[in-house]
Amino acid sequence: MVPTSQGAPAGGWRTFLALWGSQSVSQVGSYIAWFALNVYVAQTLYPDPAQKAPLALALGAFAIAVTLIAVLIAPVAGSVADRFDRKRVMLLCNVLSGGLTLGLAALMVGTVAPLWLLIAFVVATQVLTNIHEAALESSYAMIVPEAQLTRANGMMQTTRQFSSLLGPALATLLVGLPALLGASSGSGGWLSGLRDGVPFALLVDGVSFLVAGLILSRLAIPSPPPAQPHGSAGANLRADTRLGWTYLLRRPPLLQLLVVAAALNFATAAIPVYQTLLTTFTLEPDRAARGLSFAATLAIIQTVTSAGMVLGGLAISTWGGLKQRRVLGILVPALVSGAGLILMGLSGNLYLTAAAFALTVFVMPITNAHSGGIWQAQVPRELQGRVFAVRRVVARFTVPLGMAFVSGLSTVLPPGPVIAAMGLLVIVICGAQLLNPTVQRVEDREYVEGLAAARGG
Structure with a gap:
């Protein structure tokens, strides 16, 4: 099958810049939340030096979950990107990720979130992140002129690196915000009831997802015709995985x-x-x-x-x-x-x-x-x-x-x-x-x- 030769739509580069800007905001928010969750596990769930072993296991569980989800969900994410409207897939992932993150932030204000819930949160949001990434990466060629594809990919690479540097610094500020404001105001008011500012960090991440979704909803991002159905979802996944490997092997x-x-x-x-x-x-x-x-x-x-x-x-x-x-x-x-x-x-x-x-x-x-x-x-x-x-x-x-x-x-x-x-x-x-x-x-x-x-x- 010869690649389609249609060009990017008029104004496609401007569309990409808006998409890139919104995803950059969301990327920073995600790094803030990830750093804050690790702080929460270390300082709230397992603060005692004698809890070194469960702390290591908890942090290891986070890392393993992220790695396994990235590998295991990739075929599903690729199938979804080719079978559904990619803009709608990205938008749904943004909204669901924002809702889950804001929900966890609200929960942490009133109670201690157990480890099993945090792991479930990481798994759910990583599934959404990988599906979103598959739809996003497959959308570049739909809006970006071919001569600009390398630049577009480079800009996304730069966003990830800046986010990995900026995220922990902002998370540290947000986590320490209750103590900082409490010390400056004396009594601290309602902030004195918070153990730390991890909910603030999650709030920023949740809002960043929704902002990205709002901007995305205003953009024109076309999708190619959906893949031919093969019956059940399982049959579709098997056929899609086989097609991906066959395409490369040939x-x-x-x-x-x-x-x-x-x-x-x-x-x-x-x-x-x-x-x-x-x-x-x-x-x-x-x-x-x-x-x-x-x-x-x-x-x-x-x-x-x-x-x-x-x-x-x-x-x-x-x-x-x-x-x-x-x-x-x-x-x-x-x-x-x-x-x-x-x-x-x-x-x-x-x-x-x-x-x-x-x-x-x-x-x-x-x-x-x-x-x-x-x-x-x-x-x-x-x-x-x-x-x-x-x-x-x-x-x-x-x-x-x-x-x-x-x-x-x-x-x-x-x-x-x-x-x-x-x-x-x-x-x-x-x-x-x-x-x-x-x-x-x-x-x-x-x-x-x-x-x-x-x-x-």
Whole structure:
């Protein structure tokens, strides 16, 4: 099937900017709420030092729920994105997420929310978030001119990075708001009855969902014709999942591009773990010579890494990416990431290691933006939900695998060489694909569809 060639509607870029702005507000709210929930678990549910084990289990349950939902719900989310009006799907997810969040905020004002309820809340909102993401990502090509797809993806990447930096800071302010206002007013009034400001943080998140939904309701976002029904919901899901995999298996250039993304995710997913391991072991002599504590050293590395990621997002958003041979915008930055991993693994100098982290993450938004642009341009719009579901499953499944692999191997080997080996893996795979003529023609639609036709369509 040849991708549809219809262009974006008039004013499509303005529509995207409004959509991007509303989703940016919602993203910040979500990071605020996530940080506040972790504070709530640590300070309200398990504040006693003797409760270290249940606290660790509770926080681990949050992380596991997010990871599992992202993998398990991807086929369902992709099917929904291709079978229903995508604007309505996004709008419904925003409204339901806002209602759930405001409901939990109201509950926390009067009582202590138990852990099981918080886990149920995380599961429900993550399901909605993943369905919303599938509909949103599949809508770019419906409103954004093809030449601007890389820029659009870069802008979304930048929003996520800014939100991850801004969210915790705002959450900290909101969580401490009752104590701050109570101290300034003396008696504190009704605020003195609140244990903390976590409900305020959830209130901000809930309102941000509703604001995003309100703006979305005013935008014109077309949807392609719905997918052909196959009977029951289960039959639809099985058919949709099979179609997504079949589509990729018959198109080697896209499949091999997915292998590159999987390898990169596998190698870079554990960057937070790399930071802690290198600070603890590899950099111990250097930080001792500089008179720096473990916390100060880790803070330097994390700050420089965050700055690198944000600057990378700003760079691709401003530049807009390559207009031709966009595959080079994936492979060349990925090679740079691999070199950065090797450098951070072999370096024993704090500032050189920090620079290596910054370099590695600086090019990640560039790689992701070009990748998103190619996939959105090449995959037919009416199939993007189902095909992108496969892409998300593979990408997200490699994240916990990479973290488990590095963490496990570092228990028996020094972390530096392990990290350098991960960088070498990236360079070997990306270097091979850089020389692979099949991958180099991934943007040649006639070539890709010709390969698919030879394999059965």
